Amino acid sequence: MRLKLLRRRLTVSAPRVAIRSAMPWPLRWMVLAVVFGLCAAIALWAFEFGKSIAGLDSRSRDELVALRQEVARLREETRVRADASSAEGSLLTAERAALERVTARVRQLEADNRTLRDDLGFFEKLIPAARAEGVSIRGLQAESIGAGQLRWQVLVIQPVRNAPEFKGRLELLVEGTRDGRPWTQPLPGGGQALQFEHYRRVEGVSEIPANAVVKTVTARVLEGSAVRAVQHFSVE
Numbered sequence: 001m002r003l004k005l006l007r008r009r010l011t012v013s014a015p016r017v018a019i020r021s022a023m024p025w026p027l028r029w030m031v032l033a034v035v036f037g038l039c040a041a042i043a044l045w046a047f048e049f050g051k052s053i054a055g056l057d058s059r060s061r062d063e064l065v066a067l068r069q070e071v072a073r074l075r076e077e078t079r080v081r082a083d084a085s086s087a088e089g090s091l092l093t094a095e096r097a098a099l100e101r102v103t104a105r106v107r108q109l110e111a112d113n114r115t116l117r118d119d120l121g122f123f124e125k126l127i128p129a130a131r132a133e134g135v136s137i138r139g140l141q142a143e144s145i146g147a148g149q150l151r152w153q154v155l156v157i158q159p160v161r162n163a164p165e166f167k168g169r170l171e172l173l174v175e176g177t178r179d180g181r182p183w184t185q186p187l188p189g190g191g192q193a194l195q196f197e198h199y200r201r202v203e204g205v206s207e208i209p210a211n212a213v214v215k216t217v218t219a220r221v222l223e224g225s226a227v228r229a230v231q232h233f234s235v236e
Helices: 002-010 025-054 056-124
Strands: 136-146 149-157 166-178 181-186 192-196 199-207 212-223 226-234
Touching: 136 212, 136 226, 149 166, 149 212, 166 199, 192 199
Parallel strands: none
Antiparallel strands: 136 149, 149 199, 166 181, 166 192, 166 212, 212 226
């Protein structure tokens, strides 16, 4: 009997069994969704509540505010340093330009000082001739500055008050030896025109033979064909 029952259950002729759910599946899914949502809400609330208890939110906000303030301070320091660097660069440029101007001015003053010393030397030589009348030669100087060159300088004056204008010419004669023989040479060009009232300084560099030795330089001031003044200078 048992064997027949077992065979009936295992064969095609066994009776069909149907399993039906007590709750429809859409309702079951809805219930599950509500449960999961409730669990998620509880978990989120617990997380936020824990953060508020631990003070994490306020600490984060404070740190964020502090960081923003630090960034603003650093930006301000960077701007100030940039402005200071620019101002320092402009100051250095202005100081460099001022130094260059001062240096140029000092050089000009030194040149003016040398000119004044030369003029003073010339005018000191005018004192002994204060009582002279007519044209006089003062301050005749000459020196060799190299092979074939002679530098010379002459001061011509009229040491009288309200002197009339003088018009004439200056002649320069160089004397010495050349190859052991006497040698002379006049100023190139046959003399230099002179036109002045109180004084006139004349200077220049003349070419001479390289093998010549200059002994004496003679300066003459002529008015027409008349000689008004003569002076000699010995070259050492």
